[in-house]
Amino acid sequence: MSASIVTLFLLRFFFIDVYRIPSESMMNKLMTDDYILINKTAYSGYFSRFITASPQQGDIFVFTINKDIPGFFVKRCIGLPGAVVAVKNGEVSVNGKLMSEPRSVRHYYKIWFNDYQQVKTAIEEMRIDRFKNGFRHFPHYIVLALDNFQKNKMNHGVDSIRIWNRKNDPDSAKINLPELSENILDMSSLKIPFKGMTIYFSQPQDTVYSNAIRMYEDSSFRLGSKAAFIAGKQVVAYTFKKDYFFMMGDNRDIAIDSRHYGFIPGDHLIGKFIQQF
Known part of the structure; x- marks a missing residue:
């Protein structure tokens, strides 16, 4: 060789x-x-x-x-380990501060227009494939997936633009984007475990912690309403043995990521x- x-x-x-x-x-x-x-x-x-x-x-x-x-x-x-992550209407905050996202991060937007021809021209100039980006056209707005770079270019003929959230939009049924059926645009604040972090079981814990323990640290771990068990023995607390990370896809509204599997x-x-x- x-x-x-x-x-x-x-x-x-x-x-x-x-x-x-x-x-x-x-x-x-x-x-x-x-x-x-x-x-x-x-x-x-x-x-x-x-x-x-x-x-x-x-x-x-x-x-x-x-x-x-x-x-x-x-x-x-x-x-990163120890950080507190939250998602509200698709926007991510870390330790209480809105995250500055890369220009490649992509969302589905509801875009209200005052001049559809200008909006159409912008879409054509950016060579956005309307079929692949969930395009929907209605009398006063369109729905379209854009990354941050494309969104910032959509500045003519537009009244307003915001991330489309199917859970609180009365038009969701007629917009009908089945690819977003499992999207998670809202997530309560969640602290990422780090090696040495201790959680207590006096109150019910978010299942994401118990899943991480059972999946990566001790398969015998079981969580009840106010108590936890390791190898069948009750414990009042647990100290993590590893550092953990929270991962998300840039295609935020479609990606299956740490919002789903922890x-x-x-x-x-x-x-x-x-x-x-």
Whole structure:
């Protein structure tokens, strides 16, 4: 085996790797079937002896969830261990401050217009595929998926624009976007567990904590209304053994992410996104 092949093999095994984007959850940053290069050393729990940096808010990672949800996932890190994350009408806040989102973050918007022709021209100039972006046209407004860059370009002929929330819009039935049937645009404040964080069971806990404990730390853990049990023995508190992260897709209204399957432990991070090709 030549030295160059050995070098390539070692690079692939220890330092970098290539992954294919499996879904639309990272549109418009990464598209389905795009190939991306990841760094497996600086951040990966799989290669802890090589770790040279800590994950940062905004980093994009490849990670695994658990054996019941097989495969690899690609999402953006929204919350670090110990941070408090909340979502209100699609807008994310971290530690009480509205998060500054990348321009690739995408939402479905309800756009009221005073001049439809100007709006139509903007859509055409940005080469937005109306079919792929859920376009709906009504007498006084349209519904359309836009990323932040596109939204900021939609500034002519528009009266107002806001994220479309099917749960509180009386027009939801006629707008009818079935791809958003499981979207979560509102989530109460949630503190992300960190190694050494203790929770108490004097009151019912959000199931997201119990799921993380049972899934990643102790499979014997069970949670009752005011008590918890490990290996059948009652405990009044639990101290987390790992750091966790909150992951979200840039295609916010469609992505299945930590809002659905919960926190991701650091040792399930495989690598950080470097570039697409």
